[in-house]
Amino acid sequence: MASQSSSRLLKLALPLVKTHGFTREALSRSVLTLPSNEQHAEPLSDSAITALFGRGDFARRTLIDAWLEDGLAHMASESSDANGGATPAKKATIRDVLRARLKYNEPVLAHLPDAFGLMASSGFHVVDPLPVLEHAARIADRACYTTGDRSLQLEWYAKRASVAAVYAAAELHQLTSPHTTYAFLDSLLDSTSNIKATLGEVGLYSEYVFKSWKGIIKSSGILPL
Amino acid sequence: MQTLNRSNRCLKLRSIQSLVRLNHTKSTSNTPLEDSHSARTTSFGFRTVPEDLKESLVKNVFDSVASKYDLMNDATSFGVHRLWKDTLVSSLRPGRRGPMKCIDVGGGTGDIALRILDYAKDNHYDRETTVEVVDINAQMLKEGYKRFKQTMYHNTPQISFHEANAQDLGSEKFKDNSYDLYTIAFCIRNCTDISAVLKEAHRVLKPGGTFACLEFSRVSNPLLETLYDQYSFTVIPMMGTILAGDRDSYQYLVESIRKFPPQPQFAQMIRDVGFTTGKDVDGGAWVNQWGGIACIHTGVKL
Numbered sequence: 001m002a003s004q005s006s007s008r009l010l011k012l013a014l015p016l017v018k019t020h021g022f023t024r025e026a027l028s029r030s031v032l033t034l035p036s037n038e039q040h041a042e043p044l045s046d047s048a049i050t051a052l053f054g055r056g057d058f059a060r061r062t063l064i065d066a067w068l069e070d071g072l073a074h075m076a077s078e079s080s081d082a083n084g085g086a087t088p089a090k091k092a093t094i095r096d097v098l099r100a101r102l103k104y105n106e107p108v109l110a111h112l113p114d115a116f117g118l119m120a121s122s123g124f125h126v127v128d129p130l131p132v133l134e135h136a137a138r139i140a141d142r143a144c145y146t147t148g149d150r151s152l153q154l155e156w157y158a159k160r161a162s163v164a165a166v167y168a169a170a171e172l173h174q175l176t177s178p179h180t181t182y183a184f185l186d187s188l189l190d191s192t193s194n195i196k197a198t199l200g201e202v203g204l205y206s207e208y209v210f211k212s213w214k215g216i217i218k219s220s221g222i223l224p225l
Numbered sequence: 226m227q228t229l230n231r232s233n234r235c236l237k238l239r240s241i242q243s244l245v246r247l248n249h250t251k252s253t254s255n256t257p258l259e260d261s262h263s264a265r266t267t268s269f270g271f272r273t274v275p276e277d278l279k280e281s282l283v284k285n286v287f288d289s290v291a292s293k294y295d296l297m298n299d300a301t302s303f304g305v306h307r308l309w310k311d312t313l314v315s316s317l318r319p320g321r322r323g324p325m326k327c328i329d330v331g332g333g334t335g336d337i338a339l340r341i342l343d344y345a346k347d348n349h350y351d352r353e354t355t356v357e358v359v360d361i362n363a364q365m366l367k368e369g370y371k372r373f374k375q376t377m378y379h380n381t382p383q384i385s386f387h388e389a390n391a392q393d394l395g396s397e398k399f400k401d402n403s404y405d406l407y408t409i410a411f412c413i414r415n416c417t418d419i420s421a422v423l424k425e426a427h428r429v430l431k432p433g434g435t436f437a438c439l440e441f442s443r444v445s446n447p448l449l450e451t452l453y454d455q456y457s458f459t460v461i462p463m464m465g466t467i468l469a470g471d472r473d474s475y476q477y478l479v480e481s482i483r484k485f486p487p488q489p490q491f492a493q494m495i496r497d498v499g500f501t502t503g504k505d506v507d508g509g510a511w512v513n514q515w516g517g518i519a520c521i522h523t524g525v526k527l
Contacts, residue, residue, distance in 0.1 A: 005501040005527055031433060031527070040433050044525070045325070045405060047317040047435040051523035052503055055316055 006052045010066040021111040022064050022118070024049050057118060064115050067108075068135060072142045074104045095189055097143040098167055102174055102181055109178060133164075136171070140164035162192050267417050268484045279417045280361070280390075286415075286474045288364050294334055295368075297469055301461045309514045310336055310410060313439045313521050316512070317406060320345030324353035325405040328429060330391045330422075331412025332358045333365025335372050335384075337439075341408070342378055352383065357404075359387045359394065392421040394429060402431045410439040414485040423498040430526045436500055441482040442491075442513070442520035449516050457482070488513070488520055500524030 013030040020026035028043035044052075053059035075097050105112060119131040140163035144151070151159045166188045174181040265276045274282065298306045319325050319341045329337045338356040345351035360366045366386045378384045389395060391412065407426045416422045426436050444450040457479045465475025486494065492502055492510035502524045503509035512521045 006503060009527075038527075040527075042433065043322075044433050045435060046321045047319070047406060047437070047523075048433055048525040050316055050318070051435050051437070051525050052501060054503065054508060058508070 007066075009052065010063065011070075013063060014067055014070055017063070017067060017111060018107045021108075022060050022067070022115045024053075024059050027053055027059055027063055060118060064119060067115075068138075071101060071104045072138065075101045075139070075142055076146050091148050092146060094143050094147050094163060095186070097146050098139075098163070098170065098185060098189075099182060101139055101143070101167070102170060102185065105171065105174060106178070109174065113175060133168075136164040136168040139167050143167070166192055268481070276417050283415045284362055286477055288362060294365065295336070297465065297475070300464050300468055301475075305515065306411075306519075309439060309519045309521075310340055312512075312514060313337070313408070313410065313437060314340040314344050316521065316523075317341075317408070317435065317437055318344070318348075319406060320349035320351030320354045324351055324355070326403065327354065327356045327406040327408065328359060328399070328404045329356055330359045330394075330407065330409045330426070331361075331415070332408070332410060333360035333362055333369050335369030337408050337410050338369070338384060339373070339376065339378075341406075342376075342383055355383050355385075357385050357387060357399075359389045359391070359399075361388065361390050363388055391416055392418050392425060394425050396428070399425075399429050401428055404429050405431060405434050407434065407436045408439075409437075411441065413438055413440055414481050419486075419491075420494060420498065423495060423500075427498045427500060427526055432526055434526050436495065436522075436524045436526070438491075438495075438522045439514075440485060440491075440520060440522070442485065442511075442517050443487040444517045445513070446516050449518075453518060488517070488522075491522055495522060495524040499526065501527050 009027065009030040012033045013026045016026040016029055016033075020029065024046065025043075027049050028046070031040040031044050032042075034040065049059050053062045108115075116132055119135070120127050120129060137160065140160045143163055144160055149156075149159060166185070169188055170181060170185040173184045177184075266273045267276045267279050268274075314337065319327065325345070327338075327341055329341070332338055335358055338358045341356050342354060345354040358366065358369055360369070366388060370386050373379050373384055387398065389398065391409070407430050409422070409426070413419055413422055423436075430436060444453050461479050462472045462476045466472040469475070485491070488507075488511045489505050492505055495510070496502055502522075507513045510522065510524075512523075514520060
């Protein structure tokens with residue numbers, strides 16, 4: 001029950017990120033948006049924020065995590081909306097899902113560098129890129145899941161790695177040049193599919209060369225038939 | 226003369242403890258009257274005592290240790306209790322968003338109150354934050370009052386001392402929804418009914434107000450736990466004998482720590498009275514100090 005209450009406040013704080021950023025202030029003001037019968041007269045005190053969400057930047061990290069989690073849910077819902085409630089036969093594409101996720105970034109774009117900076121800071125004045133990479137990997141995994149990707153074994157990893165790389169690059173581009181983000185995403189996805197096709201052709205050709213050489217060696221009598 | 230008084234207090238405490246042992250022995254018999262009596266018992270250290278007797282027993286313990294309380298705390302914890310109290314207050318950051326109305330329950334000697342006022346003044350230029358120190362024990366309040374005479378807060382509206390029971394502060398004097406911050410440090414384990422204390426805390430706090438409790442708790446590391454047990458059951462009572470001339474009171478203080486509910490259980494008790502807490506992990510609903518020797522529990526009245 002108690003954790004439900006703090007999760008509820010986190011949810012209420014998400015729309016406030018647009019105006020207050022990923023700050024303790026956004027968390028403290030969440031109580032002002034409770035339904036009228038539960039509404040507080042003033043924002044929560046700093047000690048209350050610490051009690052509920054942790055000290056200093058821990059509270060901000062909690063808010064960032066909640067925002068990222070909400071972004072994953074948003075991807076699925078937005079992509080199905082974009083398809084007008086797509087039927088199972090007409091599932092959303094990777095392009096739709098990634099576009100939806102980038103669109104989710106738009107209202108808080110000004111605060112994202114700060115959020116990624118906080119995610120990458122380990123507290124020992126050392127940059128830790130893992131949380132940011134993990135963020136891209138989770139989005140890639142959710143995109144593949146939403147689009148019904150059925151890759152197996154090595155291809156499963158390869159697909160997610162390529163989607164994560166595309167998304168990470170597009171998001172980075174979005175931070176510096178928001179107006180060209182979607183065109184950039186499209187170009188990345190197109191070149192990725194070109195690379196994949198090229199790699200596929202290279203694989204096929206290599207297999208052909210290998211089989212040919214094997215046939216020549218066998219016919220020459222070096223290998224048993 | 227003082228030594229004589231202290232000896233008298235110790236004798237009184239020991240005689241009551243003998244009575245307690247007698248009562249406890251009696252309560253194991255099967256007569257219906259004694260069964261109903263034993264149904265309303267509580268722990269007093271490792272002993273089980275009738276609920277209505279615990280309050281006077283605890284009062285005797287603190288009457289006995291009041292004058293040497295801070296000295297003994299320093300001696301037994303090597304001054305670490307000061308760090309824990311500093312951590313409690315700095316984590317609450319009183320005065321950061323303007324003056325706060327605080328109540329410090331069981332804070333007779335004024336340790337927490339002084340830290341709250343100093344923190345608000347030094348960090349946020351706040352001389353409007355107020356602390357009401359509440360204690361059931363007049364001797365402890367007297368020590369606190371004496372200490373505050375040495376500070377700039379003496380005779381200002383920033384500090385006041387009140388004798389009251391944490392389980393029932395009294396709605397006349399301590400009104401509903403009136404405080405921003407409720408602190409209770411190293412006190413709640415001595416109360417007969419912990420839930421009643423928590424309910425009172427919830428009652429007096431404003432919506433959005435914070436409850437913070439610093440208390441000894443459970444050590445999670447087995448090696449540290451063994452060392453800590455050895456130290457607390459042998460060294461602390463011995464120091465009580467040497468420095469305060471009172472072994473029994475310190476033996477009780479050590480035993481009462483072991484009887485206090487572990488972190489997740491106490492966090493649940495806090496939620497049961499209506500507070501909202503963080504997650505049930507170290508750094509969430511509670512923050513362990515020194516591996517759990519002490520622990521800061523927090524909750525918010527929403």
